[in-house]
Amino acid sequence: MDALLREYRRSRLKFFARYGARWPETLADEFDLLAPCELGRAEADEILNATASLARIYGRAAQLLRRLSDGALLQMGVPGYLLPTVRRTIPGMADCVIGRFDLARTEHGYKLLEFNADVPGFLVEAFSVNTAVCRHAGKEDPNECGERDLVQALTEAVQAGIKYVGRIEGEHANVVVTSGGRYPRDRAMAEYLCRLLEAFPAQYAPIESLGIDAGGLYDPSGSRIHVLYRFFRLQLIRNELFRPRGTSVEPEMGGLVLRFVERRRLAIINPPFSFLLQSKALQAVIWNLFESGQYFAEDERRLIERYMLPTYLDPPPDNTAYVVKPVYGAEGDTVKVVTPAGGVVGQSVYTSYSDQLMVYQKYVDLMPSEMMTEYGPRTLHVVTSCFLLAGKPSGICMRAGEAITDESAWVLPVCIGC
Amino acid sequence: MNRTRMLMTAVTTSLMLTGTLPVPEAVVPAFGQTAPQPDESWKTDPQVQEAANSIKPEIPCWQHSQTQEEIVKAFPQFDAAMVQRSLKLLVYKGDLKQSGDGSKENPFVYSRVCGGAD
Numbered sequence: 001m002d003a004l005l006r007e008y009r010r011s012r013l014k015f016f017a018r019y020g021a022r023w024p025e026t027l028a029d030e031f032d033l034l035a036p037c038e039l040g041r042a043e044a045d046e047i048l049n050a051t052a053s054l055a056r057i058y059g060r061a062a063q064l065l066r067r068l069s070d071g072a073l074l075q076m077g078v079p080g081y082l083l084p085t086v087r088r089t090i091p092g093m094a095d096c097v098i099g100r101f102d103l104a105r106t107e108h109g110y111k112l113l114e115f116n117a118d119v120p121g122f123l124v125e126a127f128s129v130n131t132a133v134c135r136h137a138g139k140e141d142p143n144e145c146g147e148r149d150l151v152q153a154l155t156e157a158v159q160a161g162i163k164y165v166g167r168i169e170g171e172h173a174n175v176v177v178t179s180g181g182r183y184p185r186d187r188a189m190a191e192y193l194c195r196l197l198e199a200f201p202a203q204y205a206p207i208e209s210l211g212i213d214a215g216g217l218y219d220p221s222g223s224r225i226h227v228l229y230r231f232f233r234l235q236l237i238r239n240e241l242f243r244p245r246g247t248s249v250e251p252e253m254g255g256l257v258l259r260f261v262e263r264r265r266l267a268i269i270n271p272p273f274s275f276l277l278q279s280k281a282l283q284a285v286i287w288n289l290f291e292s293g294q295y296f297a298e299d300e301r302r303l304i305e306r307y308m309l310p311t312y313l314d315p316p317p318d319n320t321a322y323v324v325k326p327v328y329g330a331e332g333d334t335v336k337v338v339t340p341a342g343g344v345v346g347q348s349v350y351t352s353y354s355d356q357l358m359v360y361q362k363y364v365d366l367m368p369s370e371m372m373t374e375y376g377p378r379t380l381h382v383v384t385s386c387f388l389l390a391g392k393p394s395g396i397c398m399r400a401g402e403a404i405t406d407e408s409a410w411v412l413p414v415c416i417g418c
Numbered sequence: 419m420n421r422t423r424m425l426m427t428a429v430t431t432s433l434m435l436t437g438t439l440p441v442p443e444a445v446v447p448a449f450g451q452t453a454p455q456p457d458e459s460w461k462t463d464p465q466v467q468e469a470a471n472s473i474k475p476e477i478p479c480w481q482h483s484q485t486q487e488e489i490v491k492a493f494p495q496f497d498a499a500m501v502q503r504s505l506k507l508l509v510y511k512g513d514l515k516q517s518g519d520g521s522k523e524n525p526f527v528y529s530r531v532c533g534g535a536d
Contacts, residue, residue, distance in 0.1 A: 064429070067436040072428035075421075121535030182478065183533040231535045236512040251467060253511075281425065288426050294439060313421035330536040333515065351526075352509050352516045355456075357421075407532060 008035065008372045019132050025184035026124045026192075027411070031374035034410045036133050037382075037398060038417025044142045044396060050110040051101050051386040051393035053303040058115065058277055059391075060300060061286055062095050065276045076281035077327035077357035079235055081254040085262055085272045086234075092160030093267070094390040096274040097153055098123070102405075103384045104364045110384065111364055112308050114325075117277035118270060119233050121185075123150070124192050125411045126387060126397035139415035146387070146395040151196050153390035154229075154269075158200060161227035161267030173200070174223050179231035181206025186231040193229060207232055212242035212249055212256055216265050227267045234275045235328060280359040281327045283311040310362040321345075321363035326353035332406030337363055346403050371400055373410065381405070382412060460503040461510065469496045469504035474513055483517070483529040 009031075016030030027033060039047075068076075070083050078086060089095065100120035102113040127146045134141035162173040177193050179186035187206070194202045203219065210225070211218035217225045222245075230237075239255035249256065260266035276282065289295045290304040316322050319340040326334050334353040337346040366381035373380075380400035387395035401409030433439040460466045473493060484492075490501045505528060508514040512534070518526045 064433065064438070067438055068429060068432045069435075072425065072432050075425045075428050116536045119535045121533070180534045183531075186533050186535050189535060233512065233534060233536075236534070238511065253461075284422060285425065285429055288422060289429070292426075294430065295433065313425055331533075350515050350517045351519060352514070354516075354519075355506075355510070 004372065005376050009374060011035070012374070015133070015136055019136070022132065023124055023129060023188065025188040026129065032411055033129070033133065034371055034373065034400060034412045036137055036139065036413040036415045038139070039142065039396075039414055041416055044414075044416060047103065047110060047384060047386050047396050048393045050103060050112075050307050051388060053307050054101055054112055054115070055388050055391055055393065057286060057296075057300060057303055057308070060296060061282055062273070062277065064285070064295060065273075065282070073276070076276075076279050076285070078276065078279065079253070081252075082235065082258070082272070082275065085254065085258040086275055088261060088272050090160055090164045090267050090271045092163060093157045093269070093271055094153070095271065096277050096388065097157040097269050097271070097390055098150070099270075099274065099277070099388040100385050101388060103386065104366050105382070105384055106364045106367070110307060112283070113361075113383065114280055114283070115277060117274040119231055120387070121189060121231075122385065122397055122399075122411075123189050123387075125413075126385075126395040128192065129411070130397065130413050133413035134415045137415060139417065142414055142416050143395045143397075147196070149389045149392055149394040153392070154193065154197055155199065156390060157269050158197065158202075158227050161269060164267045165226045165264055167226060173226040174219060175200045175202040175227045175229075176210070176219055176225045177202050177204050177229040177231070178207045178210065181208050190229070190231050202229070207241055208243070210242050211245045212239065213245040213247070214256070216260055217242065217257060218245065225266060227269065229269045233330070234272060279327050280311070280325060280329075280361075281313065281357065283308065283361070284313050284359055287311045309364060312360050313357065315360050316362065322360045323363050324358050324360055326356035326358055328356060329353045332404045335404045337403065348404050348406060366403065366405070371412075380410070383409075460506055463503070465500065466503045466507055469493070469500050470507045472496075473501070473504055474508060477508075477513065477530055480530055483527045486526045486528070489528065
């Protein structure tokens with residue numbers, strides 16, 4: 001075993017020495033990446049099919065969300081300060097420009113755990129890193145066209161955003177990609193998107209460096225921003241994040257930025273509507289409409305049954321194990337696995353979202369498998385993800401970690417093995 | 419299944435009102451089931467905001483997680499209840515992560531947030 005571990009470590013070190021500098025701040029160290037996982041072509045196609053099917057269900061759910069009353073949205077856990085803006089669409093821009101479905105591979109096929117529609121991460125790992133790993137291993141990359149799809153989705157979204165704020169073709173538009181300046185991994189992802197958007201061009205600026213006044217949002221040089229790609233959750237945007245220009249700005253959740261979007265002075269990517277798609281309460285709505293035979297057509301109901309899990313806002317009626325998670329949580333924070341008898345068999349370290357509305361989702365085992373790590377062989381649980389780029393499934397990625405996947409999980413590159 | 423039923427009633431009522439679902443003979447009203455509202459004054463209380471503004475600049479200097487008790491000691495100008503409310507506000511605004519359940523055996527512990535993307 002020692003020889004296997006030595007060989008594993010040597011191989012990870014070799015890869016990192018050759019490529020690691022390409023992604024400063026994305027990979028924590030040489031052992032952040034596990035050895036690539038080989039998927040059969042049929043398996044990769046099944047992941048893409050599952051994503052396409054879920055995209056269809058979410059497309060129908062989006063039509064439903066637009067008709068819901070404020071009261072219904074509040075019951076789904078949407079904060080009140082987002083209500084005036086959250087249904088807003090930007091013509092020509094997808095409801096979710098970059099989203100990521102997290103899936104569990106079960107005995108009954110892939111099942112949706114959650115849809116990260118607001119601010120999905122792992123872009124660099126899924127596209128740039130995965131391609132380099134596959135090339136290094138001499139294997140086919142399942143995400144070969146992914147970066148091209150990403151550029152296309154982003155380009156179309158930025159163009160729609162420019163039009164939305166009233167800029168005419170050929171007129172200069174200021175495109176900014178932002179993230180919290182204290183989060184190096186988010187910054188690296190933002191800078192990666194800037195490189196993909198070089199045709200506009202797009203510039204990176206930490207959110208704390210952006211200026212604000214009653215007229216708009218400004219980059220650090222004082223130019224008004226027209227299109228903002230945000231690696232920052234919509235529900236956390238507030239006036240006091242920004243540097244006031246001239247007169248002081250009152251603290252307010254949502255605040256001026258959302259009003260700029262409403263008044264077409266600013267376009268944001270992902271657009272506000274993506275926040276509604278992100279809600280885990282939407283999974284409960286979809287599942288309960290499926291159960292009651294309402295709204296969805298017969299073929300859509302078949303897809304819901306195949307790819308989604310029973311999800312409620314209360315503990316499920318049948319005696320099954322379930323997972324409790326916040327409707328707008330992130331990174332596996334405040335997640336609990338509960339047995340049929342009511343005992344807690346697993347829970348995340350963090351409890352930051354314990355005040356939020358919770359969903360209760362049928363528990364499915366993230367099938368454990370033994371993988372080599374820098375510490376030796378470990379039994380790890382794999383979450384499979386696939387991006388949805390302006391409606392197109394593209395970019396498979398995996399993470400391996402504890403039963404509840406959180407930020408400590410390893411990145412598991414994916415290649416086509418046969 | 420009270421919360422689920424209430425949500426689905428609100429959803430189907432919205433759909434009926436917009437003509438997306440057929441209206442049954444008797445529509446179950448979505449209203450009249452008012453649950454007691456939790457105290458959320460900490461979200462807008464200027465004094466809580468002021469205390470949070472004092473604590474927030476110290477967060478990047480934290481080398482390890484801090485218990486509520488440690489934070490109370492570090493900010494003697496605020497009473498324990500004010501610190502507790504301002505920590506709640508900082509968690510709500512995504513500036514801090516919380517662990518523990520607030521019990522004596524498992525007190526709340528606070529740490530820095532590492533990222534914003536999911």
